[in-house]
Amino acid sequence: MSSLSARLLISVSLLLVFFFGVTIVVLDSAFREAGEQAQEDILDGMLMMLIAEAEPNSRGELEMPLDLREPRFGNLGSGLYGALFDDRDTPVWTSQSSLGLNVPYGPSPDPGANLFSRLRLEDGTPLMSLSLAVQWELNDGELKPYTFNVAQSLDSFNAQVASFRRQLFTWFAAVAVIMLTSISFVMRGLLKPLRQVESEISEVEEGKRQVLSDDYPTELTSVARNMNILIGSERARSERYRNTLDNLAHSLKTPLAAIRAVLSEQPANDMSERVETQIERMNDIVRYQLRKPAMIHSETVGVVSVPVSDEVTRLVEGLSKVYREKSPEFELDVTEGMRFHGETGDFLEVAGNLLDNACKWCRRRVKLTIHPLRQDGGGMRLTVEDDGPGIPEQAADALLQRGTRLDESAPGHGIGLAVVKDIAASYGGDVTIAESDLGGAAITVTIAAP
Amino acid sequence: MRLLVIEDDTTLRESLCRQLVDAGFGIEQAADGKEGLYFALEYPVDLAIVDLGLPEMSGLDVIRELRQKGKTYPILILTARDRWQDKVDGLSAGADDYVVKPFHFEEVSARVNALLRRSGGWAAPTLRAGPVALDTSRQELKVNDAEIELTSYEYRIIEHLMMRAGAVISKSELTDRLYDQDFERDSNVIEVFIGRLRKKMDPDNTMQPIETLRGRGYRFALERNQDQ
Numbered sequence: 001m002s003s004l005s006a007r008l009l010i011s012v013s014l015l016l017v018f019f020f021g022v023t024i025v026v027l028d029s030a031f032r033e034a035g036e037q038a039q040e041d042i043l044d045g046m047l048m049m050l051i052a053e054a055e056p057n058s059r060g061e062l063e064m065p066l067d068l069r070e071p072r073f074g075n076l077g078s079g080l081y082g083a084l085f086d087d088r089d090t091p092v093w094t095s096q097s098s099l100g101l102n103v104p105y106g107p108s109p110d111p112g113a114n115l116f117s118r119l120r121l122e123d124g125t126p127l128m129s130l131s132l133a134v135q136w137e138l139n140d141g142e143l144k145p146y147t148f149n150v151a152q153s154l155d156s157f158n159a160q161v162a163s164f165r166r167q168l169f170t171w172f173a174a175v176a177v178i179m180l181t182s183i184s185f186v187m188r189g190l191l192k193p194l195r196q197v198e199s200e201i202s203e204v205e206e207g208k209r210q211v212l213s214d215d216y217p218t219e220l221t222s223v224a225r226n227m228n229i230l231i232g233s234e235r236a237r238s239e240r241y242r243n244t245l246d247n248l249a250h251s252l253k254t255p256l257a258a259i260r261a262v263l264s265e266q267p268a269n270d271m272s273e274r275v276e277t278q279i280e281r282m283n284d285i286v287r288y289q290l291r292k293p294a295m296i297h298s299e300t301v302g303v304v305s306v307p308v309s310d311e312v313t314r315l316v317e318g319l320s321k322v323y324r325e326k327s328p329e330f331e332l333d334v335t336e337g338m339r340f341h342g343e344t345g346d347f348l349e350v351a352g353n354l355l356d357n358a359c360k361w362c363r364r365r366v367k368l369t370i371h372p373l374r375q376d377g378g379g380m381r382l383t384v385e386d387d388g389p390g391i392p393e394q395a396a397d398a399l400l401q402r403g404t405r406l407d408e409s410a411p412g413h414g415i416g417l418a419v420v421k422d423i424a425a426s427y428g429g430d431v432t433i434a435e436s437d438l439g440g441a442a443i444t445v446t447i448a449a450p
Numbered sequence: 451m452r453l454l455v456i457e458d459d460t461t462l463r464e465s466l467c468r469q470l471v472d473a474g475f476g477i478e479q480a481a482d483g484k485e486g487l488y489f490a491l492e493y494p495v496d497l498a499i500v501d502l503g504l505p506e507m508s509g510l511d512v513i514r515e516l517r518q519k520g521k522t523y524p525i526l527i528l529t530a531r532d533r534w535q536d537k538v539d540g541l542s543a544g545a546d547d548y549v550v551k552p553f554h555f556e557e558v559s560a561r562v563n564a565l566l567r568r569s570g571g572w573a574a575p576t577l578r579a580g581p582v583a584l585d586t587s588r589q590e591l592k593v594n595d596a597e598i599e600l601t602s603y604e605y606r607i608i609e610h611l612m613m614r615a616g617a618v619i620s621k622s623e624l625t626d627r628l629y630d631q632d633f634e635r636d637s638n639v640i641e642v643f644i645g646r647l648r649k650k651m652d653p654d655n656t657m658q659p660i661e662t663l664r665g666r667g668y669r670f671a672l673e674r675n676q677d678q
Contacts, residue, residue: 246531250503253530254459256552261465264555283552287532315534318541322548324568345535352534 004194005187012183013176020172024165031164035157036128040116043130046070046150047114050082054148056138061086062146064093073097079153081127087145105129105149119151126154193220197227204231208305208341249290256283288418305339306347308370308380315352316368323359328386331367338370340380340447346423353416354384354443361388365438373446380429383444385436396433420445451566451610452476452494452627456486456512457501457528466499469555474589474602474609475562476627483507490516494626497566499558501528502540510543517544524565528553563587570613572674577612579672582651582659584612591651598650603628607643608651611660611670620667644668 049070057063064084072078073095081103082095089108106117106129114132121127129151135143193216203209211231212224260279263272316330340347351368358366365387373379391399399417420443421431429447436442453475457463460481467477478493480486483504490498490512498516502509513525527540527548537548546568547561563586567575577584581594589605591598600608610627611619624640644660651659661671 246533250530253551254462254503257528257530258459258462258465258552260552261462261469261555265465265469279552311538314538314542318538321541321546324546325564325573345533348534348538352538 005184005191008187009180009184013180016176016179020176024168024172027168028161028165032161035161039128039152039154039157040130043116043128043150043152044114046080046082046152047130047132047148050084050148050150051132051134054084054136054146056136060138060140060142060144062092062136062144068095076100079155081151083149085147085149089147092146103127103151105151106131108147109133111135111145121153126158127151128154193217197224201227245290249286252286252290253283256286305341306344308338308340308347309334309336311340311344311347312351312368312370315348315355319355319359326359326362328359328362328366329364331365333367333369333371335371338372338380342427346427350420350423350445351382351384353420354382354445357416357443358384358386358388358441361440362386363388367436367438373448378448380447381444382447383442385438385442386440387436387438388440390435390439391433391441400431400433417443451496451606451613452478453562454478454480454486454489454493454495454498456480456483456490456498456504456509458482458504459501466555466558470559470562473559474606476606481505483509483512487512487515490521491519494623495521495523496627497524497526497562497569499526499528499562500545502536503530510539513540513543513545522569524569526558526561526565528558560587566613570615572613577615578675579612579615579659579670580675581657582612582672584609593651593657600647600650604643604647604650607640608647608670611668615670615672615674618663618667618669624668 049068050064053065053068054062055065062084068074068082070080072080073082075097076099078097080095081098081101082093083091083098083103083105084093085105085108086092094103102122104119104121104127106115106119109115109131111133112135114130117129117131119127119129129149132148134146134148136146137143197212197216197220200209200212204212211228214221214224216224256279259275263275263279266272312332312334316332320327320330355366355368363386367383367385369381369383369385371381373381400421417431424431424445424447427447429445432444432446434442434444451474453470455463455467455470455477456479457466458481463479463481467479471477478489478495480489484506486498486500486504487507489495500509500512504512509527509529513527516525524547525545527537527545528551529536529540529548530551532550540548546565549558549561563575567573567577567586570577575585575587577586583592583595584590585592586609589609591600591605591608606628607624610624621640628640628643644662648655648660651657657672659670659672661669663669
């Protein structure tokens with residue numbers, strides 16, 4: 001359950017099921033009890049009516065008139081049945097409605113008491129019956145026990161209960177659906193700032209924005225503010241780190257240069273050669289290892305994006321000065337408005353090293369192509385080609401592998417390409433060497449993100 | 451040719467300067483950005499070698515200031531930071547080339563020679579004008595393919611004249627380029643050197659490579675070869 005709205009909807013659903021379930025059970029049993037009470041009252045009334053209509057006849061026995069006030073006793077299959085039993089449980093009278101039916105009545109209660117029973121007809125129709133045992137005082141003062149019975153079919157009552165339940169369920173389901181829908185709408189509104197935070201953070205990651213905006217609801221303001229502080233301190237930290245390493249490189253290289261300068265003033269001998277080798281080694285280590293801060297920096301959050309064509313222009317102008325004698329022809333094919341999502345230094349390092357190599361090796365032509373990697377404009381594919389002698393396949397592999405491990409005996413050249421490879425890798429990219437249509441090498445850097 | 455070296459590391463600066471002097475250049479040196487800028491603006495300089503990481507005023511600011519003040523001579527950057535960002539920043543600020551520390555002296559002198567040649571309008575390391583060929587990298591002068599022995603002062607003078615072939619160069623400019631500051635200046639010495647050069651290069655007085663413009667100075671008079 002990773003989504004907040006899913007969590008909320010599921011919790012609310014469970015609560016609704018619980019509360020509505022309890023409510024339905026309570027309402028249902030209340031309705032049923034009230035209904036049963038009403039049924040009992042009706043049966044009681046019917047029984048009182050039968051007792052009122054019973055008359056002792058001349059033979060000293062109770063007798064029911066032919067026409068009763070309640071017409072349903074006289075209608076066949078009306079669902080209301082009556083019977084009068086004497087003391088031997090022999091029916092003295094049964095209502096016309098029970099003609100042909102073997103209507104069961106409950107056991108005889110004690111005299112003076114009444115007893116409700118739940119029974120069934122032979123065809124399964126549920127019944128509720130009420131029996132009342134009385135001692136009837138006949139004309140001669142003799143007391144004779146009789147049992148009055150009434151029974152009523154519960155079919156229509158059960159139908160009523162069922163219909164009530166159906167309505168209950170329908171309404172509660174409708175209410176639940178309406179509640180959940182409106183909650184999910186409310187949630188969408190409530191979660192909008194969170195989604196904004198999410199999209200702004202990914203924009204920061206992609207270098208499309210520097211910090212999070214400050215127009216958040218009160219609850220999120222401090223989150224956004226803390227995020228911004230974090231981004232800022234992260235930036236400052238890597239900046240400091242880079243400067244430290246930069247200064248370290250600077251302060252190591254100047255003494256190296258001094259040693260080399262003093263050395264070259266002496267006449268060359270075995271000793272000076274050995275010192276020179278060590279200077280070269282130290283220089284390689286400093287050059288390679290202390291260039292890493294650029295790469296570390298690119299992995300941190302909050303970098304901005306660089307307009308590619310501006311930097312390319314600066315590079316080409318600079319290289320044109322450096323290679324004025326050779327004056328290579330630069331062909332530039334850069335997608336308009338193209339941006340590199342990362343450090344300016346990293347982009348310059350990649351493009352600079354590759355263009356510098358191409359200028360060194362070319363006869364006349366150097367071509368730089370920069371396009372987005374994907375249709376949606378994301379990623380970057382940068383290719384530098386020249387019309388020089390090219391790079392043999394085996395040498396290409398060796399050149400690219402040097403990036404992963406700078407061997408102590410590795411000569412100085414080739415570090416440029418190794419650095420390019422490391423930077424590309426830090427942006428999740430790759431470097432490939434192929435043959436160019438111009439005749440020389442074509443080195444392509446692909447950077448997938450963002 | 452007179453070079454200005456701005457570098458704060460004393461050992462490196464002094465060693466570099468000694469080697470440049472040995473290579474035949476006149477030298478000014480400064481240990482920080484402010485002093486360097488002052489020398490660069492006030493002294494006759496043909497090329498400046500500027501370290502980027504300088505105290506008082508950064509190398510980049512020195513270069514910007516120089517270019518803004520209209521100084522057009524070539525500038526070579528010495529940098530310990532060999533990231534492209536720094537190289538591009540330096541080149542955009544107005545430098546013409548860079549050398550990354552720790553450099554070999556040969557690298558610096560090659561760049562310096564190339565820059566000086568380029569600023570004089572020469573493309574190849576060997577300056578050719580008619581039968582005269584001056585190889586700036588080997589410091590050799592040939593006339594009609596015959597090598598001519600020169601002292602280092604003579605070489606400096608013919609190099610300076612030929613670098614700016616066609617332009618009038620005053621005696622005082624030549625004196626500036628010839629001596630370091632501490633030396634005693636005597637413009638008669640220039641006349642002596644010019645006379646010796648003429649004799650060595652043109653014993654028959656048919657070619658007349660160096661022209662004297664009375665009261666104004668000297669001019670290398672031979673036409674540059676077409677392919678230069």
